[in-house]
Amino acid sequence: MTQGDAGAVAAPSAAEYPQDKKSGIEDARTREVRSSLSEREIHEWWEADYLNSDLNRFYDQVFDRIIQTLAPMPGETLLDAGCGYGFHAVRLARRGVQVTGVDFSEVALRRSAATIEQAGLSGRIRVQRGDLLDLPFVNETFDYVHCWGVLMHVPQVDAALTELIRVLKPGGKLVLMENNASSLHVQMKSLARLVKRRLGRPGKQRALTPWGCEEWELKGTHRFLVRASNIDSLVRFCADRRLQLTDRFAGQFTELYATLPGRFLKRVTYKLNELWFKSVRRPALALGNILVFQKK
Numbered sequence: 001m002t003q004g005d006a007g008a009v010a011a012p013s014a015a016e017y018p019q020d021k022k023s024g025i026e027d028a029r030t031r032e033v034r035s036s037l038s039e040r041e042i043h044e045w046w047e048a049d050y051l052n053s054d055l056n057r058f059y060d061q062v063f064d065r066i067i068q069t070l071a072p073m074p075g076e077t078l079l080d081a082g083c084g085y086g087f088h089a090v091r092l093a094r095r096g097v098q099v100t101g102v103d104f105s106e107v108a109l110r111r112s113a114a115t116i117e118q119a120g121l122s123g124r125i126r127v128q129r130g131d132l133l134d135l136p137f138v139n140e141t142f143d144y145v146h147c148w149g150v151l152m153h154v155p156q157v158d159a160a161l162t163e164l165i166r167v168l169k170p171g172g173k174l175v176l177m178e179n180n181a182s183s184l185h186v187q188m189k190s191l192a193r194l195v196k197r198r199l200g201r202p203g204k205q206r207a208l209t210p211w212g213c214e215e216w217e218l219k220g221t222h223r224f225l226v227r228a229s230n231i232d233s234l235v236r237f238c239a240d241r242r243l244q245l246t247d248r249f250a251g252q253f254t255e256l257y258a259t260l261p262g263r264f265l266k267r268v269t270y271k272l273n274e275l276w277f278k279s280v281r282r283p284a285l286a287l288g289n290i291l292v293f294q295k296k
């Protein structure tokens with residue numbers, strides 16, 4: 001199902017991106033995302049909007065909850081898949097696990113090395129280059145696999161999930177943080193989009209796929225995928241591979257702060273997110289959903 005309105009940012013068409021027969025697992029959309037994310041620009045934008053120091057309090061509360069759920073034993077190992085600038089790898093290592101971070105972006109890896117050194121955690125975290133579609137680890141390597149805000153940018157989400165599951169030990173836990181297509185945030189965005197179209201202002205193209213609602217964002221000259229996930233599809237895919245959902249909780253309620261002007265309004269939404277996380281808690285309406293699976 002594709003909502004094919006003419007948009008400022010065109011979604012790649014099937015003709016533009018024929019399936020790559022040679023590699024079998026890699027298609028051209030994947031190559032485009034990899035190329036865009038090799039640039040500093042998008043990572044800097046993510047840091048400014050989604051990882052700035054005003055958000056530390058919220059993330060610290062969320063990672064306390066994640067670690068409480070995982071209850072790791074000393075020395076247990078965790079893969080942070082798509083570690084980016086390494087801020088969450090540091091949060092996880094500080095809470096007791098031995099972390100291996102992978103990312104396919106050299107820009108991200110260089111910066112994560114600096115983050116880790118500054119935090120004095122070089123003995124607890126190592127990072128290396130790796131692609132979620134072909135992880136450089138043998139089967140059943142890690143006690144935990146953590147993947148925060150990464151699958152939403154991966155066109156071949158099924159291939160990436162298969163890899164995350166492959167490197168997890170039996171009995172191990174997989175933690176995913178993905179945006180929820182049924183959240184109020186996404187529903188309000190859809191409504192705003194409808195109103196804009198009525199007013200003759202077409203927005204981005206988007207496609208409704210079995211994995212969720214997919215849009216292509218443009219930063220400078222670089223295009224990359226952002227998906228609000230169909231959470232049921234993720235849960236079903238994992239269940240079919242003998243991974244049982246053991247916990248699902250709300251992360252942030254909204255990411256409206258990223259588009260609001262001025263620090264005051266942004267801070268109001270940070271507070272709302274904290275309130276939702278601590279008091280309301282319902283994941284079904286929240287944008288950020290944290291899913292914890294256990295592998296049989």
Ligand SMILES: C[S@@+](CC[C@H](N)C(=O)[O-])C[C@H]1O[C@@H](n2cnc3c(N)ncnc32)[C@H](O)[C@@H]1O
Nearest residue numbers: 037082083084103104105108131132148149150
């Ligand atoms: C939105 S950032 C999230 C970074 C980090 N998990 C965090 O929450 O701070 C997404 C990261 O995933 C990485 N990434 C995306 N697709 C990937 C893939 N197929 N293999 C490895 N890394 C990938 C990007 O380079 C980027 O650093």
